Amino acid sequence: xxxxxxxxxxxxxxxxxxxxxxxxxxxxxxxxxxxxxxxxxxxxxxxxxxxxxxxxxxxxxxxxxxxxxxxxxxxxxxxxxxxxxxxxxxxxxxxxxxxxxxxxxxxxxxxxxxxxxxxxxxxxxxxxxxxxxxxxxxxxxxxxxxxxxxxxxxxxxxxxxxxxxxxxxx
Amino acid sequence: xxxxxxxxxxxxxxxxxxxxxxxxxxxxxxxxxxxxxxxxxxxxxxxxxxxxxxxxxxxxxxxxxxxxxxxxxxxxxxxxxxxxxxxxxxxxxxxxxxxxxxxxxxxxxxxxxxxxxxxxxxxxxxxxxxxxxxxxxxxxxxxxxxxxxxxxxxxxxxxxxxxxxxxxxxxxxxxxxxxxxxxxxxxxxxxxxxxxxxxxxxxxxxxxxxxxxxxxxxxxxxxxxxxxxxxxxxxxxxxxxxxxxxxxxxxxxxxxxxxxx
Numbered sequence: 001x002x003x004x005x006x007x008x009x010x011x012x013x014x015x016x017x018x019x020x021x022x023x024x025x026x027x028x029x030x031x032x033x034x035x036x037x038x039x040x041x042x043x044x045x046x047x048x049x050x051x052x053x054x055x056x057x058x059x060x061x062x063x064x065x066x067x068x069x070x071x072x073x074x075x076x077x078x079x080x081x082x083x084x085x086x087x088x089x090x091x092x093x094x095x096x097x098x099x100x101x102x103x104x105x106x107x108x109x110x111x112x113x114x115x116x117x118x119x120x121x122x123x124x125x126x127x128x129x130x131x132x133x134x135x136x137x138x139x140x141x142x143x144x145x146x147x148x149x150x151x152x153x154x155x156x157x158x159x160x161x162x163x164x165x166x167x168x169x170x
Numbered sequence: 171x172x173x174x175x176x177x178x179x180x181x182x183x184x185x186x187x188x189x190x191x192x193x194x195x196x197x198x199x200x201x202x203x204x205x206x207x208x209x210x211x212x213x214x215x216x217x218x219x220x221x222x223x224x225x226x227x228x229x230x231x232x233x234x235x236x237x238x239x240x241x242x243x244x245x246x247x248x249x250x251x252x253x254x255x256x257x258x259x260x261x262x263x264x265x266x267x268x269x270x271x272x273x274x275x276x277x278x279x280x281x282x283x284x285x286x287x288x289x290x291x292x293x294x295x296x297x298x299x300x301x302x303x304x305x306x307x308x309x310x311x312x313x314x315x316x317x318x319x320x321x322x323x324x325x326x327x328x329x330x331x332x333x334x335x336x337x338x339x340x341x342x343x344x345x346x347x348x349x350x351x352x353x354x355x356x357x358x359x360x361x362x363x364x365x366x367x368x369x370x371x372x373x374x375x376x377x378x379x380x381x382x383x384x385x386x387x388x389x390x391x392x393x394x395x396x397x398x399x400x401x402x403x404x405x406x407x408x409x410x411x412x413x414x415x416x417x418x419x420x421x422x423x424x425x426x427x428x429x430x431x
Binding site for chain 1: 176213216224325330365
């Protein structure tokens with residue numbers, strides 16, 4: 001599946017990026033980051049792809065490259081690529097808009113998690129990797145699984161306050 | 171909400187809440203908005219943590235594929251894919267950019283940090299498990315039953331939301347005892363949520379069916395053993411997998427080598 005995506009998408013993305021002042025390495029970076037971001041999206045409850053994945057990946061890569069040029073203040077070059085910007089299908093456009101929202105949410109999650117204590121971060125990282133609570137208790141020197149649940153709950157109460165501050169949760 | 175509610179949610183999301191309590195909790199979610207909101211928030215975070223945990227292994231795979239398909243703008247078939255006659259190209263714009271050797275080295279460094287970190291924080295066996303635990307998608311709906319529980323199980327499993335998949339898969343397997351693929355998915359879900367005891371019980375049933383799915387039962391039993399650092403058991407399970415399955419054959423050889431190191 002992944003290899004098929006590379007085989008199908010790489011030529012078009014390389015062609016577009018190198019036509020717009022980038023290199024094959026830039027194209028590779030963009031493509032990899034697009035797939036990583038979609039990997040995160042796919043872990044969200046109820047996630048469904050609502051447009052062809054190739055079109056969504058291309059749109060992500062293209063817009064991310066335009067943003068990179070803009071950040072580097074290469075205004076004239078941005079104008080060139082903007083002029084050549086193609087309008088995606090509406091399904092791809094709305095999938096891209098949702099992807100942008102997911103990126104924002106991911107950033108907020110990372111920012112709020114980074115503000116937790118090292119113990120909380122270690123515990124959450126461990127549990128996120130699928131380690132059982134009993135095993136986590138052993139690794140972190142806690143009494144048993146119940147202690148892990150209590151500690152995790154305390155961490156998540158703190159996380160919620162931080163995330164709420166950024167995201168307006170009630 | 172009481173403190174016990176929060177602890178039950180944690181146990182549930184870890185896949186460690188007993189099945190009778192799971193049913194009670196899931197039933198409460200439909201009638202208690204506060205409970206549903208907390209479940210939803212924590213699910214969001216857990217999904218994010220799980221995706222993040224899998225990212226290093228994915229980056230490694232993508233780096234290899236990137237080196238193959240993006241190297242020097244030349245596709246693997248030799249076709250040049252870079253633009254050659256576009257007047258809009260401004261050569262001076264080219265940013266200082268790392269080449270693929272550097273990218274590969276960076277990916278290797280990330281992986282190395284992950285593995286070295288793994289030895290300190292998680293155990294080397296966990297990263298080996300992550301490396302080999304690539305699951306084939308589940309397709310129950312193709313078997314002709316449009317029940318929502320089945321669709322939910324399939325969607326949850328295929329999107330890596332294993333704790334969410336456990337309940338509908340358990341119910342499906344109870345009604346379709348002969349469906350070894352669904353039973354395998356249930357075993358994988360237990361494995362992914364850290365409930366090794368249940369995973370081993372279910373996967374052993376799969377391994378003992380004797381059908382085409384049986385080798386996958388042994389494969390996942392081997393992975394469970396690897397994660398628990400029980401190398402002799404892992405090798406025993408690998409020995410029970412006959413050659414001939416295209417998905418498993420190469421993986422079995424590679425895992426055997428890793429275990430033997």
